[in-house]
Amino acid sequence: MMGWTQHLLIAPILLPMATGAALLLFDERRHRFKAGVNIASTLLLLILSIALLRIADISPGPGSLTHSYAVGGWPAPFGIVLVLDRLSALMLLLTSVLAAASMTYSLARWHRAGPHFHTLFQLLLMGINGAFLTGDLFNLFVFFEVMLAASYGLLLHGSGPVRVRAGLHYIAINLVSSLFFLIGVSLIYGVIGTLNMADLAMRLVEAEPGNRALFEAGAAILGVAFLIKAGMWPLCFWLPPAYTAAAAPVAAMFALLSKVGVYVVLRLSLLLFGSDAGALTGFGSQFLLFGGMATIVFGAIGVLATQSMGRLASYNLLVSSGTLLAAIGMGDAAVISGALFYLVSSTLTVSALFLLIELVERAQEPGANLLTVTMEAYGDEVDAEGDEEQEVGLIMPGALAIVGVCFGCIALLLAGFPPLSGFIAKFALLAAMFNPDGLGGEAGIGGPTWVFAALVILSGLAALISLLRTGIRTFWAPVEAVMPRVLVVEAAPIIVLIVACVVLTVQGAPLLRYTDAAAQSLHMPANYIDRVLPPSASGNETGEIER
Amino acid sequence: MTHIESLPAWAALLTALFVLIGASLTLLGAIGTLRFHRFFERVHAPTLGTSWGTGAIVISSMIFFTVLQSRPVFHEILIGAFITVTTPVTLMLLARAALYRDRAEGREDVPPHPAALRRKASSGGED
Amino acid sequence: MELILAIAIGVLTGSGVWLILRPRTFQVIIGLSLLSYAVNLFIFSTGGLHVGQAPVLGPDGSGTLAEHADPVPQALVLTAIVIGFATTALFLVVLLASRGLTGSDHVDGREPR
Amino acid sequence: MNRVLPYPLLAASLLIMWMLLNAFTLGHFVLGAAISMIATHAMTSLQPSKPRLRRWQLLPRLAAIVMLDILRSNLAVATIVLQGRRRERVSGFVAIPLELRDRTALALLACIVTSTPGTAWVEYDTDTEILLIHVLDLIDEDGWIELIKNRYESLLLEIFE
Amino acid sequence: MIADSPLFWIIALPFTASLLAICLPARARDAVTWLGGIATLSCLVLTARLYPSVAGGETIRHEVEWIPELGLDFTLRMDGFAWMFALLVSGIGFLVVIYSRYYISPEDSVRRFYFFFLAFTGSMLGVVTSGNLILLVVFWELTSIFSFLLIGYWYQNVAARDGARMALTITAIGGLALLAGVLIIGHIVGSYDLDDVLASGTRIRSHQLYVPALVLILLGALTKSAQFPFHFWLPNAMAAPTPVSAFLHSATMVKAGVFLMARLWPVLSGTPEWFVIVGLAGMASLVLGAYLAMFQQDLKGLLAYSTISHLGLSTLLLSLGSPLAAVAAIFHMINHATFKASLFMAAGIIDHETGTRDLRRLSGLFRYMPITGTLATVASAAMAGVPLLNGFLSKEMFFAETVERHADHWLDIVTPYAAVLGSALSVTYSVRLIHSIFLGAPPESFPRRPHEPPFWMGFPVLFLVLACLVVGTIPGLTIGTYLHVAVESVLGADTPQYSLAVWHGFTLPLAMSTVALVGGTLLYLAIGDYLEASERPLLLGRINGQRIFEQVMVAISWRGARSLEAILGTRRLQPQLQLLMLAAVAAGAIPLAVDGLTLGKYEVKGPELAFAGLWIVGAACAVTAARQAKYHRLASLVLLGGTGLVTCMTFMWLSAPDLAVTQLVVEIVTTVLLLLGLRWLPKRSQAIVEPVGAAARLRRLRDLGLAIAAGAGMTVIAYAVMTRIPPETIAEYFLERSYLEGGGRNVVNVILVDFRGFDTFGEITVLGIVALTVFALLRRFRPAPDSIERPEQQHIQRVFDEAYPERKPDATAHDYLFVSSVIMQWMFPVIIVLAAYLFLRGHDAPGGGFAAGITMAAGFILQYMAAGTVWVEDRLRILPVKWIGGGLLVAVGTGAGAFLAGAPFLSSHFQYLDLPFIGEVPLATATLFDLGVFLLVVGATVLMLIALAHQSIRRLRASRIEEQA
Amino acid sequence: MSATILIWSLTLAHLMLVLAMACNVYRVIRGPRAQDRVLCLDAMYVNAMLLVLTFGMRTGSTHYFEAALVIAIIGFVSSVALAKFLMRGEVIE
C-alpha cells in the first residue's frame, strides 16, 4: 500500500495533464476561468516541485538519494519507472518557476490569441516534467513527443506568416530528429534487450563486444536527436528563427526546451558512459566537448551579428547550450556542478529576456502598443467576439524605466558580469575548469580547457557588446521614446525571474552545494542503478518511493 | 505446419482448390488491368478479384477453419459480403469521375451527358 | 527474409531521405511518411523476424519467446505509428498554412532567387 | 417498436454480424444487441432514406441469380483476359432508362451491376433517369438493356416498390 | 555580525544610499543631494576613524562566507594602502557631491545621477578594500558598469552614448582578462584571498603560468587606467558630466588600474616580463599622453590626455621594480588625484559659466573669475611639477628613480629621457591651459557672461588646491605619515628609506626638473600659437583611436560576424536537413567503422519468393512516389498508399497482426487527410521554373548520394540487428505475465494498456495536442489567392449545370453521389460495430482502442464524404474537443483510480465477473483505460479531418458574404 | 500428400496474389491516368486482403482475420476519397 505522499513523484506529470484535459471540457471563450484554473494548477506545480526538491535533497551526501516510482506497479526494468534525484528535482523546479512566470505573463493578452492555449501550455509542462522524470528510454521518447507536440502548438499559437514559416522548419527538423530517436532507441533495444536506463547501464557492462558497435551506433544516432534538441552546431540553425517567432511567453518556456536535450545528454552520458562503463567510458565526450565549443563560437558570432532582440536571445541560448554541452564533455564532476548552476541561471535569464523583448518592442514603435493579438485576429469571424473584452490587469507606471532596468540586469546576467548570478555561474564553471580537484589541487589545465575557458569568457564579451549595442539603440538613442503600455502581470514575471537570479547570487552557496551533490551522484551511476532496479528483479512488490 | 497435417485430405484438397481458384481469378483480373487499353475496360478487371476471387478464398478459409477447429467458422462470410457491398462504391465513383474527366477533355469515345443528349434530341426534333 | 526486409528498409529510407531534401513541402511530407514506414519497419525488425508466431497467447495463456515474436518492438511500433500519424497531420496543416500565408509551397516560404 | 428499433432489419443484421465475429453465445447476444442498438441509433440520427421492403423474401432469389451471373461473368471475363488480343472485342457504353426510383434499390442494382465482371455502372442521371453502364464485351446492346431491366430491375421493383 | 564592521558599512552605505536615491520622489532634489553628501561623508569619517588601527600596521579584515566551495568569500580587507585610497575616494567623492549640487541642472534627473554616482562610489571603495581577488573583480566590473552609466548620463548626446559604450567595452574586455588572470592566480596559489596571494609571490613568479597570468592581469589594469595602447577611451569619456570626470577620471576609476598594479606589485613585479610590458605601456602613455594633450582644443580633452600621461608616469614607476619607485608611484597617484580633480572641477566651472570648453574660444577669463583662475593656475602648476606643489615632489622622486639602473634593457636607458620629455610636454600643456584660458584679451562674446561660481561650488577646488599647496610645501608634516603607512602596507619589509623633503640639494633630478620646466615653457612660447590653431595633433593626428576602435568593432563584431554567421549557418531548410542526415549517417557509420561490424548468422527460414515479390512492389512504389512527388502529387499519394499497404502486409507476414490492423486504418485515414490538403496546394502545371544547370545537378547528385548512404546504412544496421542472436530481453517477462497478471492474451495490447500503459498515456496526449494545434491553426487559415476559387472541376460542372436549367442546381454533384452515398451511409452502423469489435477484442486479439478509434473516425469521415459537411453536421452533433478532453480524463482517471487501492498510477486490476446467463466476463481496468484511448483517438482524428474539411465551406461562406457586400 | 498439396497451393496462391499486386502496381506506377492509379490501388487492397486470408490459412491462425475485415469494411474509404477528389477536386464539400 502506498501513502498519498508517495504519489508525489508522478504528480508533476498528472497534474498538468489532468488540468489540460479538464480545460477542454469548457467553452473556449471562458478565458478568465481557464486562466484561473491554469494559474492555480501552475502554482500547485510549483509547490509540488519544491516539495520534490526537498525530498530529493533530504539527506546529506551524494549517495542514496534516488527515488523511483514504478508506474503501473510493474517493477523495473519491465515496467516504466519514474526516477527522482537531485538533478531531475532541480529541473522540475526550474520548469515550474518558468511556467509560473510565463503563464502569468500570458494572462495579459497572449492566452487569448488562439484556441486552447491553456491546454497546450499544461500539456507542454506534462511533457517536460515527464522527460525529466522518466527512467525509461522509450518513455522518454514519448514525453519528448508530448513536449514537442505541445511546442508545435504553442509556437504556432497566434499564427501569422512568420510563425508558420518558422514552425514549418521547426516541425520538419523535429520530426526528423524524432525518427532518429526511434532508430536509436530500437537499435539499443535490439542489441541490449531493455529499455530501462538503469538496466541498460547494467547490461551494457556485460554486453558482448560484438554487439558493442551496434549499440554505439544506436547511442550515437540517439545522441544526434538530443543534440538537435539541445542546439549543437551545426544542428541548431532552426532554433533562432523558431524561438524568435514564438509568442513571448511561449519563447520563455522554449528557453527550457533546449535544456531538456542537454539534460538527457547529461543523464545518459554519465549513466551509460561513466567511469564504470569499461570500454564505453567517455564515449562521445570528446565530441560533446568540441561540438559544444563550436556551438559557443557559433552562438557568439550570432549574438554579435544580429540586430533583432529575439535572435539575440536565441543565440544566447545557443551559447548556453554550447557551454553546457562542452561542460558535459569535460566530464568532470566539479565542472558539471558549475554547469548545473549555469544552466539554472542562464535559463532564467534567457526566459526573462524573451518575456522582455515584447515590452521593449512595444516601447520602440507606437503601433506595437495596439493589441498584437487583435491585429492578427483581424477579419477572423471565429475569434472576433473574444477580443471585445479589454485586457485585464493594471498598467505599470514608469514602464520604460523598469523595462530598461530589467534589460540592464539581463544584459549583465547574459554577459556573465558581476554582480548577478550570471557571473557566479561562469565563475563556478571557470573555477572548476581551472581547479578540477578543487582549489589548491595539483591537477594541471589541459589544452581544451584553455580553449573552453577562453570561449566562456569571450562569449560573455560578445553578449556584452551586442547587448550594449542593442540596449543603447533601444533605450538611449530614440529621441522620443514611446511610453509602452505594460501591465503589471507582464512586468512582474520578468522582475521575479531577475530577482530569482539575484537570490541565486546571494544564496549561491546552497545551490552550488546542491548542484555539487547532484553532480557527484551523477558520477556514481551504480547508486542510481541500485535504487532503480529492485534487488531481485522478479519481485512484485515495488512501486514505492524508496528512501 | 502441423495444423495443416491435422486436416483431413478432402478438406485440404477442397481448400487448396478454392484457394487456387480464387487466387487465379484475382491474378487474371490483375493481368486484365495490364492488358486492357482503356480505363473503362480496365475498370472491369478488378471485379474478378472482388467477386469470385474473394468468394472462393473466403469459402476455402471457411472450410479450412471449420474443419481445423471442428466448429462452424463463418465469420469470413462477412468479408465477402462487405467487399461485395463496398467495391461498387469505389468503382462507380471512379468510373463517373473518369467519365467526367474524359468529357471535360472533349474525348469522342465517351457518350455525352444524358441531359445533353436529350437537348440534342429535342432540338433535333424541332428541326 | 532478413535481407529482403533490410533492403526494403534501405530503399524506403533512401526514397524518404531524397524527398525530404527536396524543396517542395509536399515532397517533404511524402518523404517523411516514407521515412516513418522505414523507421517503423526498422523498429519492428530489431525484435528479429518470426513467421506465424504472433505474440497472442493461446488458451492456456502462457508463452515464451521461443514460440512468439518479441512483443516489445511491436508495441513500440504501435506508439510510433500513432505519433507518426499525428505529426503527419500536423505537418500537412502547417504546410498548408505556410502555403496560404506565404503564397509559396517552397519549404522556405519563398521561392529561391 | 419504431422508436425503440427504427431499423429492425438493420439491428438484426448487425447483431448477426456481431455474433459471427465473436460467438453465438448468450453473452454475445446481449452485448451484440446493445452494440447494434447503439449503432442503429447512430444511423437513425443520420436520417437516411428508409427503404420500404415490400417483399424481402425475394431477396435470396435475387442473391442466387446474381451469384450465378457473377460466376458466369467471371469466367467470361477471365477468358477475355486469357485470350488477349486474339479475339476482336468491342466494348462500349449502354444507356438504360430505369424505372427504379428507390435509392436503396438503385444501390443494390449498382452493386449487382458493378460486381458482375464485364459490366460497370458509370453514371445515373436523376433527371432523365437514365443509367449509363459500360460493357466490356458489347455484342448486343439491347441484350444488355434487356438483361438489366428484366433480370434485375424488375425483381428489385418487386422487392422495393 | 556584519553590521558591526565599519568596513562593511563603508561599502554598504553608498549602495544603500544609491538605492534610496532612486526611490525618493523626483521632486526631492535637495534631499537626494543631502543623501549623497551624508553617505560619502560618512564613508570618509568611517575610513578616517580606522586610521589608528591601520597606522599600527594592522590589516583589518571582515569576512562573510559567500561561496566558500569556490574560494569566493565576501572578504573586505583594509591596510594602509587601501585606507589611503578609501580616504581619497570618499573624500573626493564628498567634494564632488558638494560641487554637483551646483552643477547638475534642473532639467537633469538628480535621482539617476546619485543612483549611479553613489553606486559607483561603493564599487570603487569595494575595489580598494576587497580582500578576495574574485571579489575585487566583482567590484572592478561594477565600476566599469556604473562608469558606463555615468558617462552616458546625458544619453541624448551621441558623444555620450559612444563614449560610454567605448569605455565599457574596453574596460569590460580588461575586466574579463583580469578575471582570467585572477583565476590563474587562484590556480597557482590555491586561494583567491589577497593575503594568501600576497604571501605567494615567489611561487607565482616561478610558475609556468606566470606570464599568462601577468599578461591577463595587466590587460585589466592597463585598460582600466587608460594606458597605451588602450588609452583612447578616456578622451571620449569626457562626454560625461564634469563632476563625473572629476571623480572617475582623476581620482577613482582610472586609478583602479594603477591601484591594482601597486596592490599586486610585491607579487608580480621584478621580472623582465613585468618590466617590459608595464614599462613600455607606462612610458608610451607618459609621452604620448602629454604630447597629445598639447594639441587638445577641448579643455576636458586636454585634462584627459594629461591624465593618461600622469597615470603613465605612475605605471612607469611601478614597472621599475624598485621599492623606492613604488613609493613614488603611490605618492604620485595621490598627488595626481588632488590636482586633477580640482582642475576638472575648475574646467566644469568654466564650462558652466561660459558655456564652452573650447580653448580657442576661451580667453582672458581671469578678468571675470580671478579666484577660479588663481586656483586653476596653482593646480596646473602642480600638474606641471612646479616646486612647492605636490606634483613637484613626486615628479622629483620619479626623475630620481629613472636615472637609477634597474634592468639590463634598452628601455631602462631610455627612461630618463622619456621622463624629461614627458614632463616638458606636461609643462607645455599646463602653460597653454592657463595662458589660453585666463590670459590674453577677453573675447567679444561668450555664450553666457561669466562670473565667479557660488562659493560652495568653488569650495572643492579651493580645498584640493590648498591640499596641493600644503603637501607641496610641508610634505613631511602632512602626507608623510599617511603615505608611509600606505607604502609600508604594500611593500612590507621592503619599504625603503625615503625622504619627502622639498629640497634635496642640487641633484640630477632637480636638473631634470629644471630642464623640463624651462624646456616646456620654451616649447610653449615657440609653438603656442600653432597649438592654438591646430586642428589635430601633428604626426599622430591621423591615428584616431576612437575611429580605429569603431572600425575594428564594426569589422569584427558586426560585418565579420554577419558574414561568418552566413558561412557557418543557414536559414534554409534543405541544408539543415542535409546536415541532420549527414550527422545521423556519420553517427551510425563511425562506431561501426571503428569497432567493426559483425553480422550474425541467426535467420528465420530462407527467402520467400512471395515476400520478395511483395517488396519489389513496395520498393517500386516508394521509389516512384519519390520521383512523382513533385509534379504528380496525386500519383505520389497513391503510390505512398501502395507502400503503406506493403508495409502492412509485412507486419502481417512477420507475426504482427496488431501492427497490420493499425497501420491499415492509419493508412486509410492518412490518405484522406492528405487528399484534403491537396486541394489547397498550387497547381504544378503553372510550376515555378526550378534551377537548372551544373550547380543544381550537383546538388541533386549530392542529395542522391546522401539518400543512398542513408539507405545503405539502414540496410546494414537492420540486417546486422536482425541476424544477431537475440539478447535476453524484457519481453519474456511480458509473455509470461500477460495473461496471468495482465488479463489479456494479446501481449502487444497488454503492453500498450498495462505494462507500458504510461507510454500510451503520453502517446494519446500527443495525438490530442496535435489535433488541437491543427484545429487552432486552421481557424486562422488563409488560403493562397489562387486556391480560394472552387476547384476547376467544380467550376466546369457548375457551368454545365447552369447550361441545363431544367436539372436541379448542382445536379452533377448530387447525381454523382446519389446512389453510392446510400451504401456509404449504411456502412456507418457497420463501421460502428467493427469499431466496437476491434475495441473489445483488443485485449485478447489484434485490435485495441487506437485501431477502434481510427475506424470509428473513418466512419464519420465516410459520412462527411457521402453527404457533405453541412448535411452531416445538421444531423450529428460531434464535439471532438470534448471527446479529446473526455478521453484524456478517462485515461488519467483510470490510472489514478489505482491510488484508491494504494497502488501506483495505472496499476491495473482485473477479474472475471460471473454474470447470470452470460457467464464469465473479464473485466479489466485496462479496458477502461483503452476506452480513454478510443475516445481520444476518435475525437482527435475527427477534429483534424473535419477542421480541414471545414475550410471548403468557410471559403463558400466567405464568398457568399463577399457577394452580398 | 494432401497436406503437401495444400501447402503448395497456398504458397502458389501467395505468389499469384503477390503477382497480382505486381500487375496492379504497374498501373499504379505507369497510370497513364489518375483513375487508373486509383483503380489499381483499390485492387491492390483487395489483393492484400486475400493475401491476409490465405496467410491465415497457412499459419492456421485466426489472428489475421481482423486485418482482412478492416480492409473489407473500410478499405474503400480512401479509394472513395481519391475518386471524389478526381471528380470534384475536393474530398469533403
Ligand code: NA
Ligand atoms: Na462489374
Ligand code: NA
Ligand atoms: Na584660448
